[in-house]
Amino acid sequence: MVRDVLRMGDPLLLQRAQPVQAFGTPELADLLQDMRDTMAALDGAGLAAPQIGVSLQVVIFGVGVNPRYPDAEAVPYTELLNPVLEPVGDAIEEGWEGCLSVPGMRGLVPRWQHLRYRGFTPSGEPVDRTVSGFHARVVQHECDHLVGVLYPMRIRDLRQFGFSEALFLGQSLADD
Numbered sequence: 001m002v003r004d005v006l007r008m009g010d011p012l013l014l015q016r017a018q019p020v021q022a023f024g025t026p027e028l029a030d031l032l033q034d035m036r037d038t039m040a041a042l043d044g045a046g047l048a049a050p051q052i053g054v055s056l057q058v059v060i061f062g063v064g065v066n067p068r069y070p071d072a073e074a075v076p077y078t079e080l081l082n083p084v085l086e087p088v089g090d091a092i093e094e095g096w097e098g099c100l101s102v103p104g105m106r107g108l109v110p111r112w113q114h115l116r117y118r119g120f121t122p123s124g125e126p127v128d129r130t131v132s133g134f135h136a137r138v139v140q141h142e143c144d145h146l147v148g149v150l151y152p153m154r155i156r157d158l159r160q161f162g163f164s165e166a167l168f169l170g171q172s173l174a175d176d
Contacts, residue, residue, distance in 0.1 A: 001034050002041045003052040005100045013101060014148040017048075017055045020081045023124035028058075032079055032122055035060050044100055045075070046138050048145030051101050057082045059142040063134070075135045080127060083119035083143050087112040088130060095137055097151045098164065106167055108160035109151050111137045 006013055020028065031054055039047040039060060046061030062077030091113040098106045115136040118128045131139065141151060155161050 001037055003034050003038045005051050006053055008102045008150050012050055012053060015055055016148055017050050017057045017146040019057050028122055042100055046142040048142050050145050057146045061138045061142050073134045075138055079122050080119045083117055085143055086116045088114035088116050097141055099151055104163055106164045107152055107155040109154050110156060111140045115139060
């Protein structure tokens, strides 16, 4: 079922999400199905459970051929629970981000260029990946939602934040 996405200003988006305690439950399966449906309906690159009003440490992400991200490198579809992020090295790069919770806007956001992330699948199997580039950016963006951070909070120069159509003068850049 496609769910409504909370927008910046909703207090739930500023809270720290709770860890998942039970894996493989019907409730978790239902949540993940709703997240998949919602992300697909909005052509998103990722979605965090708090964005649909559920304060649990659950994120999904993945990008294949997506009209909203024509130049993006592929990111394998992943369902990640109770994630832990660890930067690999000191390299940080800035990139344009948007968010389904901040529709119509974009900002230039610094993120770790290389990242290791760990967590669990919905069935409780461990996940441990080291990634770079767009994949690393997507994971950091989604996991920020689990600690009450929205991408505008990370922007260093607010001159690099605004409505997509004003920033890019008619170029088509959609929200994440």
